[in-house]
Amino acid sequence: SFFACDEQQKAPESAVDRILSKGVLRIGMDPGYLPFEMKDRQGELMGFDVDLAYLLGDTMGVRVEFIPPSGSYATMLDDLKANRFDIIISGMTITPQRNLKIMFSDPYITVGQAILANNRHRNTIRNADDLNSTNYLVVYLEGTTGAAAVDRFLPRARRIAVSTQQEGVAMVREGRADAFVYDLPAFATLVAKEGKNVFHFIDQPLTFEPIGMGLRFTDHELLNLINNFTRQIQADGTYDTLYDRWFIQ
Ligand code: ARG
Missing domain, CATH: 3.40.190.10 (Periplasmic binding protein-like II)
Known part of the structure; x- marks a missing residue:
């Protein structure tokens, strides 16, 4: 019957399913500058985005892996589309041009x-x-x-x-x-x-630049998870603690 047929049709694995079954969230990051992301002398990553990424990994119960772009900063968009990582967390400004290629989470900070x-x-x-x-x-x-x-x-x-x-x-x-x-x-x-x-x-900003996490167009479950994660930490004080740690007041 129609229903039997439907039941055999397995839903395609979502990004969230895949991340959970692999136990790892792969993050595209270009360690360029503080306060967002930088390598210290020991080669250890640090910064606001790095802390956010670890927090997101903890929330999902998986470890995080940081992967640099294959070329310059903007190549991360194609790297994401080519599945070299699951999301971009790299101080990335949400622009309409980039949004033609990838989805963005709600902004988690604004710069200029x-x-x-x-x-x-x-x-x-x-x-x-x-x-x-x-x-x-x-x-x-x-x-x-x-x-x-x-x-x-x-x-x-x-x-x-x-x-x-x-x-x-x-x-x-x-x-x-x-x-x-x-x-x-x-x-x-x-x-x-x-x-x-x-x-x-x-020090007057020339532009208005909301910063978001980048996702593939297909990954709606992950987008939903990330937006709710961000809203939660913004309301429960976690975000403020991170912000105060990294941003000059
Ligand atoms: N916000 C700027 C942009 O989106 C520059 C970010 C550079 N960030 C980095 N991690 N290297 O183009």
Whole structure:
């Protein structure tokens, strides 16, 4: 009968089923910067996203495995689609362009792009308009929303892409570039560590960037689990504890 036939049709295994049966949640992460994710000297991962990932693993009763992108930051979208990991947790801004390729959880934090300029510009560059000139060379991290912010706010400036935060910061420090456009919390953490007089940090955000976890379009059960997980920790104080540990107030 129709029903008998239906019963033989096994529902396809969901991402949650697969993660539970393997006992591991594979997380795509590009350890680029604090406070989100960074490798310490021992090669150990640390940061807000890392703590969130461990918490999510605990909640699901599985261990977590961190997997770097195959190429630059943005290749994580294709890596996710190619099933190299189950989710992306990597300070990733939810953008419509990325959302054409993958799903995002509800945002778990909001950041914005900011400008870190060489210290000699302290009295001359007050905002993006001042920096928007062919006289200046700006750097951004390949594949990040910093690139879009440079296009939008600094169309006249000369630009080059770098592949790590360290490289961008070094170029600005040594005056080989005038400024670096990147996520504000990265610069806030850097300036807190190095002191206020090393760089000229313009700390007003240029953009509104909700950060979410990335999932494949098929993985609705996992999306539902993650959104409820996030809401729970935001309401029970767990999230605030993590936030206070990693973010400069
Ligand atoms: N939020 C920015 C973006 O989505 C940059 C994030 C870079 N994060 C990292 N872990 N390397 O493009």
